[in-house]
Amino acid sequence: MKRIIALVATTALVGVASAQTKIVIDGSTTVGPIAKAFAEYTMAAHPEVNISVSESGSGNGAKGLLNGTCDIADMSRSMKDTEFKACADKGIQPVAHVVALDGLPILVHPSNPVKDLTVEQVRKIYLGEITNWKEVGGPDQKIVTISRDTSSGTYETFEEKVMEKGKIREDCEYVGSNGAIRSRVQTTPAAIGYAGLGFVDKTVKALKVNGISPSAETVQSGQYPIARPLFMYTNGYPALGSPLYQFVTIHLSEDGQEMVEDIGFVPVTAY
Amino acid sequence: MTGNTSKSLVMSDAASIRQRIGSWIGQGFLLLATSLSAFAVFFIFYFILKDAIPFFQLEGFKEFFASKRWYPSGHPAEFGALSIFVGTGLVTLGAIVVAVPLGISAAVCLSDLLPFGIRQIVKPVIEILAAIPSVAFGFFALVVFAPLLQRSGGAILATGAWLVLGPILALLVVVGGDLLLEKMRNRIQGKKRYLASVSVFGVLGLGSILFLVFLSRRLGGIEINSGTNALNVSIILGIMALPTIVSVSEDALQAAGRELREGSYALGSTRAETILKAVIPASVSGILAAVILGVMRAIGETMVVWMASGNAARIPDPWYNVLQPIRTLTATIAGDMGEADHVTGSARYHVLFAMAFCLLAFSFLMNLASELIVKRSRKKLGK
Amino acid sequence: MRLETRKLLDKAFSGLGLIAIAVMATALVLILSPIIWRGSKAFVFKGTIEHRRVMLEQFNRGNPDRFNQEWVQVAKAREPVYRMLADFEAEMREMPSSERREYRSAFKELQEAVEILLGPAPGEDIPVLIRKRYGQTRWDRTQIKLHEVLYSEEWDYSNPDAMGILVEKPRLEQFMGTKLEPFFAYVEEHIDEIMRPKTTFYWQFITDTSKDSHIFGGIWPEVLGTIYLTLGAMIFAIPMGVIAAIYLCEYAKEGRIVSFLRICISTLAGVPSIVFGLFGLAFFLNTMHVSDSRSVLAGSMTLSLLILPTIIRSSEEAILAVPRSYKEAAFGLGAGRWRTVLTVILPAALPGILTGIVISMGRAAGETAPIIFTAAVSVGAPLKIWETLNQPTPALPWNIYNLCTEHEAVDEIRHVQYGMVLTLVALVLLLNLFAILMRARISKKLRG
Structure with missing residues (x-):
């Protein structure tokens, strides 16, 4: 083990010298597709920059930024006070870049005749007070609730906007990502789930919530009740012209807007 | 030993001392390196425990082990891991039910029934099964097996019942019928005996077929809400634990020795009787060790349960209902690490280490148990 | 019981054993066939x-x-x-x-x-x-x-x-x-x-980088990452493992200390893989800071701990299998213990040790849980060799998980997922096949 340590010490020194052109991105699986697209876009233009993207959850992003293990933290929620404070204590100054807006569509299987739920009904379904689709105008089928894992910004947004501190029923299934929510819902006729706007396709049906269907327009105008901004956090504002700076300003360019739109999220710019 | 051996065959005192010191240093180095490898396990215990203790300081033991409410992100957070422990136990139990009978019969078959040539073919098959990476099993469970289970779960269950219970019932009918006939033999004579045997076997056989049909009807009617459930995971984990169980218990059966078998044959036993009444009792401790190792494999597996268990932190209702999703310790660690944060010192981070510590402690105890069992059996067999 | 029934039971018993083996083989076929069939479509398709x-x-x-x-x-x-x-x-x-x-x-x-x-x-x-x-x-x-x-x-x-x-x-x-x-x-x-x-016939599937997060192109960054992680784990595990095996077989006298060491090693073998992952995170990354982010280095070190017991055990077996007469002949010629080990025992045991190493390479290549927190990312460029010291990498096992659960176009890229699984399984099985063949040769040599 000692030899390993010695080896590591020397190699780490060498490593730092050659680490100028890497950008490590960690965080939310919701922001993941945007980060991945931006990463390939940047790497195509600047082959000398190596960008790696992990999708391990918003909290992991914040943790990475705090520990200096990542340069950009993707987050689908804003930083918590505790995280901010911990950063400040360590001399790290998190700067938020809002790269896109997102709604949380409530997803059901397309065979489900239910078209419209209120936030209250969604809440009751997840609380376990409504357990059958019959109670909300559907057929006599037990509701299978599916939620994002508790370790995700998406879950915390849902908890904040829908659950209002209520505790989700115990038999709720948890899955690790937006994609997994969609695949669970599309294979389970009686399921209900929620995911990022970019993950909705024709294999699942996004319900109207309070009569508003989730779309770029309704999210942008604030009509759709379950919406949120998506962030990338950096430590301080990146130096002008640096690869990092270029990365976190892509969303402000025309190409960036197109990518955000094509991935299915709502851009913050309107060219 | 530097090439001047031609000068004198006897080493000088100085050279001898130098050599002895050299060999001590060399041995010391080897011991050091070996202990470093061995002490890695203490490092692991220490670092896991170091981050696990703060959890118990913050939240205490009672909630963690006794409460069923797992809301790590709630306000206030609740860390009741009972249902997660139960989930882990349930899939492990399921894996045992799948793997132990299969594994032991396969081991018996390998050690006592198959000719050498076929054995040489079967063994690599087992090794291949053992070598497949767990994520490939997880992928299979999630992408192939779960949709299948969900779409035609009832049919699969019914077929499974036929496949499993069919041979067992057939065997029972034969043995039971035979025993009955033997009792009646004294009373019935001549042609009637033939009639009696036909009727006994007929009634028993018909009864068991009817039972199977009834059972498969019932099972066939079951609709599975989600294919990612305890059953799916149990089956896959069982398959994954099979190679361990087979190879370790085969070793144990082999170790029982030729003399024992030959003695039993000499007393007029059939092969089945020899194995059941002589070989298996003699190697029961080795088989137990095999089962323990299999259990450890199932408990420690992460990817399969993370991908295909449904991850619902809830005790199924009723507890043996394997068609409901469950959540296990390993999957919780893998899945919840994303939001857990050690710098802000939240209990959410430390609870995962507490879980890891439970896993670690459990596997340590199991390991110790299997070591002891093997050691004792070796002593008993005089080896 | 009648004799016929006993015979029948005996047959049934044999049948039961055969059924068990058949079930196992069927399970293997059932699991591998979709992987092979659909995985091959990543390489050969219209x-x-x-x-x-x-x-x-x-x-x-x-x-x-x-x-x-x-x-x-x-x-x-x-x-x-x-x-x-x-x-x-x-x-x-x-x-x-x-x-x-x-x-x-x-x-x-x-x-x-x-x-x-x-x-x-x-x-x-x-x-x-x-x-x-x-x-x-x-x-x-x-x-x-x-x-x-x-x-x-x-x-x-x-x-x-x-x-x-x-x-x-x-x-x-x-x-x-x-x-x-x-x-x-x-x-x-x-x-x-x-x-x-x-x-x-798109064999470049293995050697192409991915375009637009795996929607087009191949899986080279993942394959390369897996190779790096596996070889890295070997660099750490082989010396430690072989030294430990030599010590335990040739030098140590059976006693309390040695049996204690053995218990430690077998406990290490029983530690669940996810616990290795947590340990790697807590020790290599958060305590030792071997790199400033997850990296191949940290992942390799974690994996090396995981395969250490396997290497120790198989090396021990190989060393013990060397006939005593070799050793005695070497001693008889006046060779010291150290020289005997280096020039006689190790060469004779080498094929056996290599077999163990190859098998544990397969294990290291396929493990996912230890690299989740220490090395793996979902998108990254193929690394240069010196970049492995401080940069994370995509790797086959992690990206299989990532693509089949987290990707935004899960259904569109099924062929990539199957292709990845096939590549990983083929890699691991080839390593194992190699080991099996090698072992067959050794046993022939020892017998003949």
């Missing part, structure tokens, strides 16, 4: 003209002249498609607004379906996202998307007591009597000329 376009434009592969010739023909075949769409759009503009509204959404849906099938229409701006630049590259996906062009899916919710039923309506019905009427028959009949499917 590729459309769009696949060849991706290859040419993104990877500079293929003959540009031949492609251009083919493309001219494809463009000719596609021309009527776009003309009919344009004609209908013009027709729609002429319609009274009430009628126009009726068609508008259906037409938009159709246009989108066509764009997914064929890629952006000629003359449109080139999209930034690579996935939007091309149509369907694979014939099997083409047929699915063609179906979506020809039929619209609707759900019949007329029975309030049951889930809706999927009704597929030909889009032809929607556009009956308009200029789009011949469109559907044309597309259906000429799809071969529009897409030009051709059996493609």
Whole structure:
């Protein structure tokens, strides 16, 4: 083990010298597709920059930024006070870049005749007070609730906007990502789930919530009740012209807007 | 030993001392390196425990082990891991039910029934099964097996019942019928005996077929809400634990020795009787060790349960209902690490280490148990 | 019991054992066959003209002249498609607004379906996202998307007591009597000329980098990452493992200390893999700071701990299998213990040690849980060798998980997922096959 340590010490020194052109991105699986697209876009233009993207959850992003293990933290929620404070204590100054807006569509299987739920009904379904689709105008089928894992910004947004501190029923299934929510819902006729706007396709049906269907327009105008901004956090504002700076300003360019739109999220710019 | 051996065959005192010191240093180095490898396990215990203790300081033991409410992100957070422990136990139990009978019969078959040539073919098959990476099993469970289970779960269950219970019932009918006939033999004579045997076997056989049909009807009617459930995971984990169980218990059966078998044959036993009444009792401790190792494999597996268990932190209702999703310790660690944060010192981070510590402690105890069992059996067999 | 019954029972018993083995073999076949069958489709499949376009434009592969010739023909075949769409759009503009509204959404849906099938229409701006630049590259996906062009899916919710039923309506019905009427028959009949499917052998799937997060291209960063992690783990584990084995077999006297060491090692073998992952995070990254982010180095070190017991055990077995006479002969010739170990025992045990190493390489390559927190990311460029010290990498096992659960287009890239699983399984099984063959040779040598 000692030899390993010695080896590591020397190699780490060498490593730092050659680490100028890497950008490590960690965080939310919701922001993941945007980060991945931006990463390939940047790497195509600047082959000398190596960008790696992990999708391990918003909290992991914040943790990475705090520990200096990542340069950009993707987050689908804003930083918590505790995280901010911990950063400040360590001399790290998190700067938020809002790269896109997102709604949380409530997803059901397309065979489900239910078209419209209120936030209250969604809440009751997840609380376990409504357990059958019959109670909300559907057929006599037990509701299978599916939620994002508790370790995700998406879950915390849902908890904040829908659950209002209520505790989700115990038999709720948890899955690790937006994609997994969609695949669970599309294979389970009686399921209900929620995911990022970019993950909705024709294999699942996004319900109207309070009569508003989730779309770029309704999210942008604030009509759709379950919406949120998506962030990338950096430590301080990146130096002008640096690869990092270029990365976190892509969303402000025309190409960036197109990518955000094509991935299915709502851009913050309107060219 | 530097090439001047031609000068004198006897080493000088100085050279001898130098050599002895050299060999001590060399041995010391080897011991050091070996202990470093061995002490890695203490490092692991220490670092896991170091981050696990703060959890118990913050939240205490009672909630963690006794409460069923797992809301790590709630306000206030609740860390009741009972249902997660139960989930882990349930899939492990399921894996045992799948793997132990299969594994032991396969081991018996390998050690006592198959000719050498076929054995040489079967063994690599087992090794291949053992070598497949767990994520490939997880992928299979999630992408192939779960949709299948969900779409035609009832049919699969019914077929499974036929496949499993069919041979067992057939065997029972034969043995039971035979025993009955033997009792009646004294009373019935001549042609009637033939009639009696036909009727006994007929009634028993018909009864068991009817039972199977009834059972498969019932099972066939079951609709599975989600294919990612305890059953799916149990089956896959069982398959994954099979190679361990087979190879370790085969070793144990082999170790029982030729003399024992030959003695039993000499007393007029059939092969089945020899194995059941002589070989298996003699190697029961080795088989137990095999089962323990299999259990450890199932408990420690992460990817399969993370991908295909449904991850619902809830005790199924009723507890043996394997068609409901469950959540296990390993999957919780893998899945919840994303939001857990050690710098802000939240209990959410430390609870995962507490879980890891439970896993670690459990596997340590199991390991110790299997070591002891093997050691004792070796002593008993005089080896 | 009667003798016949006992015999029957004996047979049944044999049967039971055979059934068990058959079940095991069946399980193996059932698990491997979809992986092999569908995984091979990542390498050999019917590729459309769009696949060849991706290859040419993104990877500079293929003959540009031949492609251009083919493309001219494809463009000719596609021309009527776009003309009919344009004609209908013009027709729609002429319609009274009430009628126009009726068609508008259906037409938009159709246009989108066509764009997914064929890629952006000629003359449109080139999209930034690579996935939007091309149509369907694979014939099997083409047929699915063609179906979506020809039929619209609707759900019949007329029975309030049951889930809706999927009704597929030909889009032809929607556009009956308009200029789009011949469109559907044309597309259906000429799809071969529009897409030009051709059996493609895409072995570069392994050596190509991925484009647009695995929607196009291959899996080289993952393969390379797996190789790095495995070799890195070996660099740490082999010296430690072999030294420990030598010590335990040749030097240590059986006693309390040694049996204690053995218990430690066997406990290490029983530690669940996820616990190794946590330990790697807590020790190598958070305490030792071997690198400032997750890295191949940290992952390798974690993996090396995981395979250490396997290497120790197999090396021990190999050393013990060396006949005593070798050792005694060496001692008899006056060789010291150290020299005996180095020049006699190790060479004789080497094949056995190598077998153990190869098997544990397979194990290291396939493990996922230890690298989740220490080394793996979902997208990254292939690393240069010195970058492994401080940069994280994609790796096959982690990216299989990532692609089949977290990716935004899970269903579109099933072939990539299966291809990855096949590559990983093939890698691991080849290593094991190699080990099995090697062991067969050793046992032959020892016997003969």
